[in-house]
Every structure is written in C-alpha cells, then in structure tokens.
Amino acid sequence: MPFERILLRNVDVPNSEKIGTYLERGGYQALRKALQEYTPDELIEIVKASKLRGRGGAGFPAGLKWGFMPKGDVTKYVCVNTDEGEPGTFKDRLLVERDPHQVIEGTIIASYAVGAHRAFVYIRGEFFMGVKRWIKAIADAYDHGFLGKNILGSGFDLDLSVHRGAGAYICGEETAMLNSLEGKRGEPRLKPPFPAQVGLYGQPTLVHNVETLANVPHIVLRGPEWYASIGTEQSTGPKIFCISGHVKRRGNYELPLGTPLRKIIFEHAGGMRDDRPLKAVIPGGASTPVLTPEYLDITMDFESLAKAGSMLGTGAIIVLDESTCMVDVARRLTKFFAHESCGRCTPCRVGTQRMLEILNRIEYGQGQEGDIDLLLSLCEGIAGRTFCPMGDAAVNPTLSTIKHFRDEYEYHIKHKRCPAA
C-alpha cells in the first residue's frame, strides 16, 4: 500500500497556499485542539512522546528542546528556519510556497507550548516567492484570529513576522540566524549557551526547521502514538526525501523514516537515468559523507546512517552514476563550503580554500605526489577545530570520497588527467 502523505498532502491541490484551501482540508483544527484541550506542559509531553526529531539536519529530539525552554514569565522567542540552501535540499521551499499555513499552525502550537508571544520567520533572501507566500499567509492567519491577541478566545497572544535574509548560507546555522535577525553580520555564536537559554536579544529562543514544525499539527491532531508508529523505533514519523542527480524522476518524496534507500531510488525515483550503473549516493545533503552501492539496502533513518558512517542530514539524496568523477564531486562541494565560510575562524576560512586549491589541481591533472595526504591532514586540521559545525561539514565530501574512491584520486595524480573527462 502506498504511504499516505501527511506533510505533502496539500501541495498538489489547486490553490494549496490559500487559507481557504487549508481550512477546507481540516487546517487549524490542531491549533483549536491544542489551545482548548491541552496545557502547554501537556503539549511538550505529547511532542516528547511522538519522538519527533528535528528535520534541519541534526535530528535533535524536538520535545526535549521544548522542555529546555525556561518556564515562567520571561520573554521568549520562536524562530522558524527557512534558510534552506545546501545543495541537494529543496523541501522547505516546497512546504513554504505550497502549504505555508501548515508551518504557521505548527509554529503557533510550538509558541503556545513554550510560552513565547513573539515569533519570527527567517527566510533566505533568494526565496522571493516564499517571502510573498509567508507574508500573505501570516496576514490571513491574523484576519482569521489565529495570530494576534487572544487567539481563538484562549487568552494566548502571538505575533509572527517575516525577516528576509540577504544571501548567506551560514545564516541557516541557528546562532548565525539570530545575529542576522538582530541586523548584524550572520556569524555564528559560540555554543553553549544554546539558543534555548540565551538566544534572540539574549532571551530564550526555540529555533526549528520548517519541516519539523509542519509535523506538529498532525501530532496534536492524531496523537503521539499514531505518529510514533510511523518510521523506526528512534526515527519516527514521515520524512520528505529530496532526490536529485542521476535518477529518472527527481523530486520530493514523503515516506516513513526507515524506508530503504534502494526503494527510494529504484521505485519512487524510477531508477537510474539512462539505466547506467549507480556509483555513489550522498544520502543527506552536501555535508553528509558519500556512500557506495554496497549501502543501497540501508534504511533511511538517523541511526542506520550514523552506523554506516554517514548522516541522514536533511534527507537530501544526491544520486551519482558511473560517469561521475568523485574528485570533481568533492571539489564542487568543497567550493560550496569555501564560498559559504563566514570567515570567522581560520581553519574553516583558510582550510577550505587550501583544500579547494588542491582539489582543483588534482582534477585538472596537476596533482602532485602527496596531495592526498595533504588533503587528509587539512581535514584533520579543520574538523573539530572550528567555531561552528560547518567546519565538520566542509571536510565530509573530501574525507568520504578519499575513503571510498582513493584509487580515483591516485589515477588523477598519476596519469595527470581526469578519467571521466
């Protein structure tokens, strides 16, 4: 039986972004239920019981994060992270453009649960359509009494507004996002303290990814047991997998966490383009280590991918066929990270540039004896020694391609050319 879509159930309906469509399809009932039937603490327990984990990349348990927010009468904030921009990832844009109210409803429920009366959407500057959709949807939610004072007669107040970024991938990192919201350079802050303790304007702040929040109304409406029955023991619920690269049908596929990778590629995405053999898969976005075909039977959940030495990340699967040069893949992804390094710390700023130089020269047939070891030692000098997690992310493409495809690097260096070119 095909999986009945939950998060993407509205996106193909005409005018899915309109509040009328959302209401007709049962929208905002979860908000009503949350406000009328549950206390904030009960909602935190519900989300804990659902075992929902963050969809922004790290997979941190959402209920736990809600629980970290201090109780009582302090000013608190909620931020919706719409900064999606890691090559391979294109799910949040879909959710925001086609079903913004689902995310708004989740945001209101989360704000009520943690006691925040002010929430912000941070959206990357490039998403012009997304900005328009957010603004319209928020205005309509105010008109219907879902935002503003005394929401649905509950006595709970919440204001929500949109803040447009201006082109900087690093602003997706939650503390960089807070700085950007404050009108500053989007450079990460040192953690701890975590945003739940010291966040926006120094106040406790809950930051969530768009997809994470989109799950919340369904959990409230259908119950945490139902939710936890989807997926695996430790990775519950549906996940939007973004598939790009060398497959027949690229796109967003919503499936339970724990769906086998092979099934996603060969059934849902229609298999390999031109039926060429598969060479490698990047399972969770640009920052996740590549896997070889031996891993095709892996299930796509947080724990299996960690065990395989990779990560679920954002669930962005990039499929590579045998025509792909793996040095080139590493080079292109490293270029992305070098370009997006905020420059705050030297290992990331200088290290990624150095890596890129070396990868460039290997790819163009000017690699030298010892370049592989040089790359490895650069990776060692970056990983774990940077201010924010981007340093760790930036070395993954190179480390994992050397691990699985070292012979290709050696070929480039020895024969002074790219075998794929």
Added chain:
Amino acid sequence: MPEKPSRFRDPTKQSMLLTALYIAQEQYGYLSEEAMERTAARLGLTLKDVYSTASFYTMFRTQPLGKYVIQVCEGLSCFLVGGAERLVDYISRKLNIQPGQTTPDGLFTLQTVQCLASCGTSPTLKVNDELYEDMTPDKVDRLLDQLAGR
C-alpha cells in the same frame, strides 16, 4: 573611527537593518556610501555598523549592476544534469561577458550562485527575483530575447 558602545544602539532599530538596506538598494540601485550613511542615520547606527552588515551578505551590492541580474546555480545537483558552468559558459558566450561582468548596454549582469533549493528541477537560474527551472540553452535563448525586448 571610535565606535559607539553597543548598549547605545537600539536593538529593535538595528533589527530593521536588512530591511532598510533592501529599501535603500531599491531606491539607489545599489548601496552607495550615501545610501549607507542615510540608513545609518535613520536607524541610529554608525556607518561602520551598516557597512559591516551590508558587506556580509551577497545580495547587497556596493556597485550598480545590470537591469537584469542573471544568477546561474553552480551547485552539484545542477552540474549533474548539464547545468552549472555549462550554462554559465553558454550565457557568457552569448552575452559576451564573464561572470561578474555587465553588458556594455547595462542590460545584463552575469553571476554564479550556490544552490537555489531547486535541485529537483535543475539546472536553475534566477533573473532578479524570478526563478527559472529545468533550463536548457534553448530556453535561455528565448528568455534572453524576451528580456532584451527582441
């Protein structure tokens, strides 16, 4: 230049900075020193504060660009399906400019950007605020003709 201690800045006003810079950029075409000075005065910030923020973000420009800014994605997913520099080269030859340059008539600027979150419908490019997906040389031809009013 001595900086005002941060406690004298109004955090609510500083939070308006990105929005204010967008408005200034729209009015002046780019963020000239005058535009940044005015923005600083409006928000009670120093020019240094404004410049520090403005220079961090790629969407703020400190020089005038063409009427149409073409941004081609050079991300991995776009490359895998025939985009990235293949598309950049094509446009580059057609307009006779390199990435980073503007055509002499001031109509087009060509830039490369990182992922536009449309990797499932790649190759992608943006012209000003508009996104174009599944691009091919043919579609590029038609698009450029249309923009040039031909």
